[in-house]
Amino acid sequence: MHPPASPARQLSMAQVLLCGAAVVTLSMGIRHGFGLWLQPITQDMGWTRQTFALAMAIQNLAWGLFGIFGGMVADRFGAFRVLIGGSLLYAAGLVGMALSPTPGLFALTTGVVIGAAQAGTTYAIIYGVLGRQISADKRSWAMGVAAAAGSFGQFLMVPLEGQLILSFGWQQALLVLAAMALLIIPLAFGLREPGFHGGAPAHRSQSMGDAVVEALRHKSFVLLTLGYFVCGFQVVFIGVHMPSYLKDHGLSPQVASFALALIGLFNVFGTYAAGSLGQRIPKRNILVFIYLARAVVITVFLLVPLSPLSVYVFSAVMGALWLSTVPPTNAVVAQIFGVQHLSMLSGFVFFSHQIGSFMGVWLGGYLYDRTGSYDVVWYLAIALGVAAGLVNLPVRESAIARPAAQAA
Template structure:
């Protein structure tokens, strides 16, 4: 047995490494591109005469469509595998960006940047990609693997935001969106490597679980799952508001041109470390407790930044802290769902949980624009964003993480 271990471990390790790297590439493209949308609010308004509220609404709609489509994309990946779902998603994402590049009206902008991009990202982001990572890794390595994939995915934000800024400044808004569409299409082949399964990651005892309908009933009747779903709303609200409106807010504060792009890129850079750290912490401590502290830290950072004088140093510090807490919620949340309910319906159950996140994203992006148009200020939304962290922390700390798959099969 000892002699066979090196032979068996190395191919499994290679498959898991390829799986994690491929997941990081797909996430880099999808998440990196969507983080550039805040840079286009002002150009759309100035170049095409569209009101900020309408542009923010289009961005908000893509978040809402993403959330509504996520359970269906997750269920399709559960049944057919991730590769065809990712291929479909990259095509829809690129088509949406192309339509937005040529959009002569608000209606076409909502169709492209809102509906089609929302469908596309539901097939190329966490609910499909991290689910594949969860299935392909062993339980003791799952949280770390998801954290590494999320951290690698953050590279897209570091790369895509400056790319979009440079192309937009030199060649215009439309060219920048077309370039981003081509980047999205280039990521499609990496979806082929997401369906490899490790023997450790698909233990038969765990996967002889409930049928989908029974699993849904069990999850929706589980107090911890409901609390996790409600708490995830806050994450979406905070991230969408900041990603969409931070560049415009910094312009109002008379910060130099390009400061918003720099801040978003720094968030992505520090998120690489933050996602890895959250994955590491989730493998050593109770994931719901890590989430609770993460929301508290994020809330303090938001309140302190809003009240502090704006300078290059304060923007950099804020971007660093937000980056460290940015997407670390995702591997922790998906890992907690996997721990409690198993892997068989992970894509569907995480997709339902993620719908709450995206309702928050819709409101964060849209209410930011609406509040600004009505009051000329983002003050109300900044305070709502900070206070929401207290609610999220209070919801996460009491979550019960006892595995329900074991309970259902009579082993506990």
């Protein structure tokens, strides 16, 4: 009989939460403000909005694709090495974003390099550590804390990024962010897990291939993955294109910066609440409510007269629903399949999220350039929200039954 696959839990919960939350705060805080660069870059470089949107779309797709492989490496060799590499890539990508002279190079650095960096510094990697180091009775709550930290990063970083652009210009602001991305490296040392030192992989009772096949054959995993597509579509479309949408309707850039900050602030409460509730009620019910509520909130936002007040109310309510899908979705994956391959399986689910992100941000730019309006994409976001709510209804959260030899 094989020994237990998971390494001994020797990291304190406080250390894991503190360092993990700080990493997510930096990584997500930086990326949440990218919408503020759309107009400065396109106007200064003479590019279309579609050019910027395509780079952001590639970034989200690269994030999802590299997330699968980053999760594989983190599950096998530990998160520490992945976080170090992700930090270095983040700094390099931000420098490239600032200095790229052509749309092609801009898409490569802003899209591929930063996307790969985010794959190595965000939720899938951190949640793998949380899953291995924190007991199941506190896991959903801990995931909510980490997601809330990413939301606080948005609240903290977006106004800062807006001020950096105003004070130093968009290029110098990106170079400052590149230096901040390197702060992830010292934080990674607090997430060095026992059992992964010296480059020796931890023992695995189930191969990666078997874990992937098992998950893809599981109905609830597929349904979660489909629902997560919608989450990506909605939040990235709004996050990247709402500043320009508001400016098109005569509202100041400060309204957009404050709106994004409000989303981040209220998402702190929303994600924490979703994680905490996931310890008490079925997580699928939380997901159904979130997706249907988003559809209602967007509908009301489009129906009422647009004003700073309506924007702030929309941002606060949408913020409470923003990344609150993350803790229950990942907690369900851990509950069904265990934590042995959690980063990799979370990466697969998140890849669907990022395909949705690609479609949301790219369609926003494409349809705006073709029609001069974001209306069609707003309507799609509403319809997809209803569909995602219905898709999550049949999800079952019970642990998968495995043969006795494999379970041992």
